[in-house]
Amino acid sequence: MKRAALAFAILIVPCIASAQLGGFVNKVKNKVNQRVDRKVDEAFDKGLDKAEGKKPVSTKTDNTSTNEITQTAEEPGIKSAMKFDFVPGADIVYYEDFKEESIGELPTGWNTNGTGEVTTLDKYPGKWLRLHAPFAYLTSNTKELGENFTIEFDLILQLKNLGWMYPEISFSLFSSDTESTTANEFLKEYRKKASVSALIHPGESRNTRAYVKSYVKLQNHFHGEGKPLSELEQWYGKPVHVAIQVQKERYRLWINEVKAFDIPKAVPPGPIMNQLHIDISSTNYNDSQYAIYISNFKFAKGLPDTRHKLVDEGRFSTTAILFDVNEATLKPESYGTIKEVAGILKEHKDLRIKITGHTDSDGNDKDNLELSQKRAAAVKTALIKEYGIDEGRLETDGKGEAEPVGDNKTKEGKAANRRIEMQVIR
Numbered sequence: 001m002k003r004a005a006l007a008f009a010i011l012i013v014p015c016i017a018s019a020q021l022g023g024f025v026n027k028v029k030n031k032v033n034q035r036v037d038r039k040v041d042e043a044f045d046k047g048l049d050k051a052e053g054k055k056p057v058s059t060k061t062d063n064t065s066t067n068e069i070t071q072t073a074e075e076p077g078i079k080s081a082m083k084f085d086f087v088p089g090a091d092i093v094y095y096e097d098f099k100e101e102s103i104g105e106l107p108t109g110w111n112t113n114g115t116g117e118v119t120t121l122d123k124y125p126g127k128w129l130r131l132h133a134p135f136a137y138l139t140s141n142t143k144e145l146g147e148n149f150t151i152e153f154d155l156i157l158q159l160k161n162l163g164w165m166y167p168e169i170s171f172s173l174f175s176s177d178t179e180s181t182t183a184n185e186f187l188k189e190y191r192k193k194a195s196v197s198a199l200i201h202p203g204e205s206r207n208t209r210a211y212v213k214s215y216v217k218l219q220n221h222f223h224g225e226g227k228p229l230s231e232l233e234q235w236y237g238k239p240v241h242v243a244i245q246v247q248k249e250r251y252r253l254w255i256n257e258v259k260a261f262d263i264p265k266a267v268p269p270g271p272i273m274n275q276l277h278i279d280i281s282s283t284n285y286n287d288s289q290y291a292i293y294i295s296n297f298k299f300a301k302g303l304p305d306t307r308h309k310l311v312d313e314g315r316f317s318t319t320a321i322l323f324d325v326n327e328a329t330l331k332p333e334s335y336g337t338i339k340e341v342a343g344i345l346k347e348h349k350d351l352r353i354k355i356t357g358h359t360d361s362d363g364n365d366k367d368n369l370e371l372s373q374k375r376a377a378a379v380k381t382a383l384i385k386e387y388g389i390d391e392g393r394l395e396t397d398g399k400g401e402a403e404p405v406g407d408n409k410t411k412e413g414k415a416a417n418r419r420i421e422m423q424v425i426r
Contacts, residue, residue: 084257086243086336088320089150089300094141095415096297098127109140111182121156121293124239125325128156128293133167134282136187141299144274145173149301151244151276152333158291159236161204167283169292172197173246175271186277191215194271196222198244198253198261206230212251212261216268224263231258241333246273247303257332298415306340311348314424316341317405321379321420326363328374330382338379341422342387352425354395355379360414361401373398379420395425
């Protein structure tokens with residue numbers, strides 16, 4: 001197109017005074033270049049959006065100008081989550097959704113070597129911490145996680161290709177030993193005791209890759225090969241659920257229902273992990289051209305013993321069956337636990353169970369009671385429709401906020417109270 005326009009300019013120059021030739025040709029070239037660049041950008045954006053099934057949606061944050069955030073026309077079906085086999089740890093030791101934090105500030109107890117601020121998003125409920133490049137972050141957790149534990153959080157990558165590489169994102173579990181989990185030194189050198197890291201290189205056109213690396217006293221313990229993680233690309237602009245499971249030396253990581261890693265000897269034996277280090281690498285994009293948000297952290301230790309609890313003891317309680325905020329809509333990450341329960345019911349065909357929903361104390365009693373009943377019914381429906389459990393073997397109930405097992409004055413206590421209990425009907 002540019003060549004044709006230039007040829008046209010050359011053909012008509014005899015009709016133009018030689019004194020004006022240089023200015024005219026430059027003007028034509030500039031106009032042509034601007035129009036071509038605009039058309040190319042429009043065509044590229046339309047083609048990319050069409051290929052990914054996306055449409056642009058405007059989202060405002062409290063600390064940035066309006067940015068484009070992409071969202072697919074249709075959310076992936078819940079069927080895809082049925083193969084999700086992640087099951088959280090038994091006991092919650094740390095929970096953070098920033099609900100009590102001030103907008104525009106770094107969360108209380110967190111540490112960073114740069115900046116970060118709590119914000120809200122038009123499209124998604126709750127509060128989110130916006131992360132910036134090239135900075136590191138430490139959560140406010142101070143408790144040991146033991147040999148067996150899980151880490152969960154939600155992540156939004158608001159990314160649009162403008163020709164540069166996206167920032168790398170790393171999530172590193174580490175041991176601070178007897179030192180403070182939020183000490184400044186761990187912002188830079190979290191590997192000095194022991195650590196295991198997942199590094200994600202976001203890309204386009206199926207070029208996203210991920211790695212796992214671990215260290216003991218700054219020395220390599222495990223360095224994995226890069227693995228394609230193209231599934232992440234379809235989720236740019238939307239929350240993805242990241243789940244990490246450690247069982248002694250075994251390290252597993254899921255991005256939504258995709259199990260990205262299952263490595264038997266990645267975690268250094270011995271040191272007890274107690275902190276999560278988050279790092280955003282440097283990038284040529286400025287703050288108005290990308291955004292990374294994170295929220296809904298849950299650290300839980302121990303191994304859930306669903307079979308023993310349900311079959312032998314007759315009662316099983318879990319905080320791993322999750323729902324949308326103030327709704328009875330199951331979140332995809334709930335299906336690992338529901339699938340496990342369905343397997344037990346299929347194996348023990350004589351078992352009948354009552355499913356009971358519980359809430360925390362936020363809101364009024366009547367609404368919480370109704371919500372807990374609807375959530376129990378949603379679990380029953382999933383067991384019937386998705387796993388073929390006979391409806392006659394299932395009953396439901398809801399207790400609302402009436403029977404707390406944790407302190408509703410703490411975040412961890414509230415998270416423990418938002419639970420589903422299953423009791424064998426004798």
